[in-house]
Amino acid sequence: MKPLSLVRLLLCWVWVLPLHGQEVKPVFSGAPMSMNFQNIEVRTALQIVADFTGLNVITSDSVTGALTLKLHKVPWDQVLDIMAQAKGLSVRRQGNVIWVAPRAEVAAREKLEYESKLAAQNLESMQTRGFALNYAKAVDVLTQIQGGSVLPAIPVAGGYGGGYGSLGNAGLGYSAPPSTVSLGLSPMGGGARMLSTRGSAMAEPRTNQLFVTDIAERIDQVAQMIAKIDIPLRQVMIEARIVQASDTFGQTLGVRLGGMGQGGAQTVWGPTNTNVITNANPTAQQATSFNIANKALDTSGSFVNLPAASLNGFASASFAVSIFNSAKNRFLNLELSALEADGKGKVVSSPRVVTADQAKAVIEQGTELPYQVAAASGASTLAFRKANLKLEVTPQITPEGGIVLDLDISKDNVGQTTPAGFAIDTKHVKTQVLVENGGTVMIGGIYETSEQEDEYKVPLLGDIPVLGYLFKNRRIAQAKQELLVFITPKMLDHSAVAR
Numbered sequence: 397m398k399p400l401s402l403v404r405l406l407l408c409w410v411w412v413l414p415l416h417g418q419e420v421k422p423v424f425s426g427a428p429m430s431m432n433f434q435n436i437e438v439r440t441a442l443q444i445v446a447d448f449t450g451l452n453v454i455t456s457d458s459v460t461g462a463l464t465l466k467l468h469k470v471p472w473d474q475v476l477d478i479m480a481q482a483k484g485l486s487v488r489r490q491g492n493v494i495w496v497a498p499r500a501e502v503a504a505r506e507k508l509e510y511e512s513k514l515a516a517q518n519l520e521s522m523q524t525r526g527f528a529l530n531y532a533k534a535v536d537v538l539t540q541i542q543g544g545s546v547l548p549a550i551p552v553a554g555g556y557g558g559g560y561g562s563l564g565n566a567g568l569g570y571s572a573p574p575s576t577v578s579l580g581l582s583p584m585g586g587g588a589r590m591l592s593t594r595g596s597a598m599a600e601p602r603t604n605q606l607f608v609t610d611i612a613e614r615i616d617q618v619a620q621m622i623a624k625i626d627i628p629l630r631q632v633m634i635e636a637r638i639v640q641a642s643d644t645f646g647q648t649l650g651v652r653l654g655g656m657g658q659g660g661a662q663t664v665w666g667p668t669n670t671n672v673i674t675n676a677n678p679t680a681q682q683a684t685s686f687n688i689a690n691k692a693l694d695t696s697g698s699f700v701n702l703p704a705a706s707l708n709g710f711a712s713a714s715f716a717v718s719i720f721n722s723a724k725n726r727f728l729n730l731e732l733s734a735l736e737a738d739g740k741g742k743v744v745s746s747p748r749v750v751t752a753d754q755a756k757a758v759i760e761q762g763t764e765l766p767y768q769v770a771a772a773s774g775a776s777t778l779a780f781r782k783a784n785l786k787l788e789v790t791p792q793i794t795p796e797g798g799i800v801l802d803l804d805i806s807k808d809n810v811g812q813t814t815p816a817g818f819a820i821d822t823k824h825v826k827t828q829v830l831v832e833n834g835g836t837v838m839i840g841g842i843y844e845t846s847e848q849e850d851e852y853k854v855p856l857l858g859d860i861p862v863l864g865y866l867f868k869n870r871r872i873a874q875a876k877q878e879l880l881v882f883i884t885p886k887m888l889d890h891s892a893v894a895r
Contacts, residue, residue, distance in 0.1 A: 426473035435462045438483055442496060445476055456497035459485065517592055520611045527606045527619070532626045534599035534606045541597055541608070541618055543589035590617055630887060632791040632799060634757070635748040637882040638807055642875070644739045648712060650704035650869040652731040702852055702869035704733035711735075730866070745807065747787045750888065756802075760786035763810065767817040783808040783820050791885060794830070799885040802828050803839060807879075823879055834886050842879040848872070 429448050433441065438461050446453035449472055461483055467475055476494075480487050486502040488495045497505075529537065591597060595610030597618075608618050704712035712735035719728040751757035762784025769779045788804040804826045811819035825840040853859070853868030860867070 422477070424471040424474040424477070426471040428469040429467075429472045429475060430469055431465045431467045431475065433466075434464045436465065437462050438479065438485075441465065441479060442476075445472055446494075448472055450492075452493045454493065454495045456495075456501060458498050458501055459483070459496060517611055517613075518594065522594065522609055523612055523615055524607060524609045525615050525619070527608070527622050529604050529606060529622070529626050531628050532622070533601075534604050535601055537606055537622065537625070538597050538599040541590040541621070590614065590621070629752040629755070630793055631750055631752055632793065633748060633750045633886050633888055634787070634789050634791065634801065635746065635884045635886075636787050636805060637884070638745040638747075638785070638805070639880045639882070640743040640745075640807075640877070642739075642741045642877045644737070644876075645874040646707045646735075646737040646872065648704040648707060648735050648869075648871040649865070650702045650712070650733045651700060651866050652703055652733070653700035653729070653866055655728040700854060700867055702867075703731070704735050704869065705871060707735050707737040708739070710737070745785050747785060749787060749789065751789070751791065753791060753793050756788065756790040758786070758788045760784045762786075762808065765810065765818045765820075781820065783810050783818075793887065797887075798830050798832050799887070800828065800830050801883065801885060803883065805839075805881060825881055829883065831883065831885050834884070836882055836884045838880060838882050840881050844875075844877045846873075846875045848874075 426449070429445075431441070431444070438459055439455050441463055442453050442455055442459075463479060463482060465475075465479075467478075470478075476487060479485070480496065484499055485496055486499045488502065527534075527537075591608070591610050592614050595608070595614055597606060597608045597610075599606050606622070608615055610618075703714070706712060712733040714731055714733040716729065716731040719730075747759050747761070749757045749759045760782075762782060764780040764782050766778055766780055768776045770776050784806070785808075786804075786806045790802040792800040792802075794800060806822065806824040808823070809821045811821040813819070823842060827839055829837055829839055831837050848871075850871040851868060852870075853864070857867040858864045
């Protein structure tokens with residue numbers, strides 16, 4: 397191989413190398429072909445590609461030079477792209493005609509055509525057309541065509557012959573870059589202005605009409621856009637079902653044990669020695685003769701005082717037994733109390749709301765609680781905090797008929813009273829789900845369970861088997877709570893919305 401040919405081959409490889417280093421590589425789908433030439437003229441190589449593909453190739457007179465190629469089963473459009481990259485050429489295609497010219501020449505030609513068309517637009521007569529909008533707001537459409545929002549630019553034919561593009565973009569599907577075909581579109585407010593430099597538009601909110609004054613081509617583009625966006629929005633009804641179930645169980649057992657009597661001629665024993673006999677003077681306790689039956693007894697005192705506690709505001713039931721001897725100077729009082737409580741509850745909240753596709757809807761119901769807020773001046777102001785059931789949702793209908801939901805659901809209740817005000821018990825879920833039309837999905841749940849067992853007893857005596865229950869108090873409490881959230885979206889037709 398000649399040194400010059402080696403240099404040309406190395407140069408070709410250097411031009412092709414950046415194509416492989418790019419993250420987004422062009423897609424080539426042409427039929428494979430093989431080429432093995434040394435110092436072949438570029439125009440001759442292009443003619444070989446034309447003969448292989450059966451396409452018409454127009455080569456500019458400025459295309460000169462030679463190439464050394466050795467390619468085996470490479471797509472023909474990639475071969476053409478390699479030759480163009482190696483020799484600094486641009487390739488444009490329209491139908492079955494391919495035009496090849498130096499890049500500077502193509503750019504100059506496209507610039508000249510653009511300026512010529514722009515000059516022709518400046519000389520073209522202006523027209524005014526009114527558009528009556530049915531669903532979209534005229535003010536919003538006015539903002540869009542003036543470039544107030546980002547909209548995809550409507551393709552405008554450009555380039556050589558009105559429809560050429562870069563060869564290496566997608567095989568046979570050539571299209572010019574948007575930057576080279578957007579004629580007269582100037583950025584304004586972050587979007588693409590659809591009107592020409594001389595064009596203007598006006599919105600009439602009362603009748604919801606849009607009036608556009610511009611050349612015929614631009615008015616037609618506006619008409620095409622309005623035809624696509626001025627359509628009825630699909631409606632979606634979202635129903636949420638929030639189920640809160642609770643199950644509580646409580647059991648308590650207690651005892652009161654007391655007694656009194658005369659241990660001797662001068663001794664009276666009992667839980668309260670100073671007041672064994674009510675309405676009696678202290679000297680009565682030193683009487684040599686003592687008879688309980690002759691006096692009013694005070695049984696309020698007990699040796700063991702561990703009664704059963706109340707549950708849910710209900711007092712415990714009690715059973716009392718009093719035992720005394722035949723002489724009626726010994727007295728024993730036993731009181732057993734017990735209570736068992738079992739409760740089940742269920743709260744179902746079912747908010748529902750209807751909204752348009754991709755439009756956020758909010759529905760809430762609850763209570764606003766006032767509280768004091770200190771101001772910077774030292775004074776206090778009154779503010780409110782919500783304890784609500786709230787459903788916030790944004791639906792999006794997919795092409796397959798499913799519904800994507802952005803959900804924010806909260807269920808707050810008034811809690812305990814604190815020195816600073818009422819506490820808020822909060823349950824909140826925020827998520828995004830995909831649900832089929834009319835289907836139901838559970839988006840979340842909270843399950844809580846608590847168990848508590850308390851025991852109070854007299855040391856040692858409370859540990860005696862069986863008899864130990866006379867000297868202890870036991871309390872068992874169990875609570876279960878579960879929160880489930882279900883969502884059911886359903887698309888509505890226009891007739892259902894009208895009813």
